[in-house]
Amino acid sequence: MSFNNKLNTRLHNLQQQQLYRSRRLVETPQDVTLAINGKSLINFCSNDYLGLANHPEVNKAFKKAVDEYGVGSGASQLVTGHQKPHHALEEELADFFKRDRALLFSTGYMANLGVVSALAERNDEIFEDKLNHASLIDAALLSHAKLSRFQHKDTKALDTQLITSNAKTKFVISDGVFSMDGDKADLKSLINMTQKNNAVLMIDDAHGIGVLGKNARGIMDEVEADVFQSDLPIFVGTFGKAFGTFGAFVAGSEALIENLINFSRSYIYTTAMPAAIAEATRTSLRLIKQGGNLRENLQARIIQFRDGCNERGISVAAAPEYGQHSAIQPLIVGSADKALMLSQALQRDGILISAIRPPTVPVNTSRLRITFSANHTAEHVERLLSALSRQLC
Ligand SMILES: Cc1ncc(COP(=O)(O)O)c(C=O)c1O
Known part of the structure; x- marks a missing residue:
């Protein structure tokens, strides 16, 4: 097999397993809303937890x-x-x-x-x-x-x-x-x-x-x-x-x-x-x-999300054993294709959350890695909860 064939076979195998990774082309600065393909999306997957990346x-x-x-x-x-x-x-x-x-x-x-x-x-x-x-x-x-x-x-x-x-x-x-x-x-x-x-x-x-x-x-x-x-x-x-x-x-x-x-x-x-x-x-x-109110805003949005999920019967990660909530609140869905489909459906609904699949996480624990920022508003979180309800409830 030629080297190029070998490379293509590897990619084909990834595609078959729904594990192929590709990049999104982001057209706007880092923020809680981003534009991709001309469409504005609420961003729930960056690590810019305090909104300082474009402060x-x-x-x-x-x-x-x-x-x-x-x-x-x-x-x-x-x-x-x-x-x-x-x-x-x-x-x-x-x-x-x-x-x-x-x-x-x-x-x-x-x-x-x-x-x-x-x-x-x-x-x-x-x-x-x-x-x-x-x-x-x-x-x-x-x-x-x-x-x-x-x-x-x-x-x-x-x-x-x-x-x-x-x-x-x-x-x-x-x-x-x-x-x-x-x-x-x-x-x-x-x-x-x-x-x-x-x-x-x-x-x-x-x-x-x-x-x-x-x-x-x-x-x-x-x-x-x-x-x-x-x-x-x-x-x-x-x-x-x-x-x-x-x-x-x-x-x-x-x-x-x-x-x-x-x-x-x-x-x-x-x-x-x-x-x-x-x-x-x-x-x-x-x-x-x-300090200011950056961290307070962040905690308030995380709590709003967790309470909203509990009300809707969407299962969230366990509460922390000590201290405050971290900004990472994953929804574990299981298979890679389910996580991918969910992520795509949410994107059509205006919400950006990437599907995290093996080998980044163990097999059968593919997930939506939802992250929060101090710049998210209560309305952003409401939009997320409604979109998740439409897909999961
Ligand atoms: C726990 C942990 N350590 C280190 C890194 C790598 O840091 P950097 O992105 O600066 O290379 C990451 C993620 O990117 C991480 O999650």
Whole structure:
């Protein structure tokens, strides 16, 4: 078979299984309404949880920084790409998350690859929740350590695995808010398990920061006691979600950050994020710290949605075991073709929600990954509920 035939066969197989992925061409800026093919749709599938991706103050900071620093960063961080805005953002993040230091990465995917592959060595073992984001799984596969997975949030099973492991260094890695389910890691229990078993805990709270907690620090801000650096030595967050910009950071001890600067290949061998992105992100951080009513609006819309589903007999994800609702509220429908058909029917009805199918989620758990933004109005949510009722009730 020729190479091209092989490529076409693979695509044909995906089509047969309703697993073919294609892109939509969005004609408008990021917002809670988008235009696709000239049609306006209410957007319930982006990660712009606080509506900062096209916020006037964030846009202004970006434009001003382009005038001051240019567009490109010119080189990697270790050559000439580390500029004042990057440094200032790192210091502000370290302060906000109460860590010694923070380090910027160009994306969350690269942060996870770079941290795990830099730290986990041949005789080490990495324990990961089965529903961790793909970047965390790929990160472990790229390292020379052994990867063991535990059932979703089953910290008792994790404990047994940790006790029986004789690895030199044991790493426990979990999403904070799980990206496709919207539920939260049992942080307290993970801290207990890692401390009891002398393991190192790493949490990627890409979907929690900015949204959850008293001060918007994510799930670590929702547990009763302070989560110190010694409890959670490796903390990852990304800017492409609630922060509305692009990139990521890792926060932790001085020694951790210096190790990453020296050993993390996805930090060292890549062009630095542009300074203007760092400046825009500093403005996002300021808006998040200010609080305002962004997070209140977001919670109000999520509660409106959940109450509306309950009234209509549409089954929603379980309420969180602690803290506030995450912005991710999936409706699990089962088969890939059902999820796809539902997504297409909703789009005809003016609602944009993408169907999430394997391998992103386990087989038979295809879903509509519904996400909310602080910019959604009560009327947007009513429109969503009516559209869902027409399809499901
Ligand atoms: C938990 C988690 N970590 C990391 C990433 C990757 O971040 P980025 O989009 O910045 O590469 C994502 C999603 O994109 C995610 O959901």
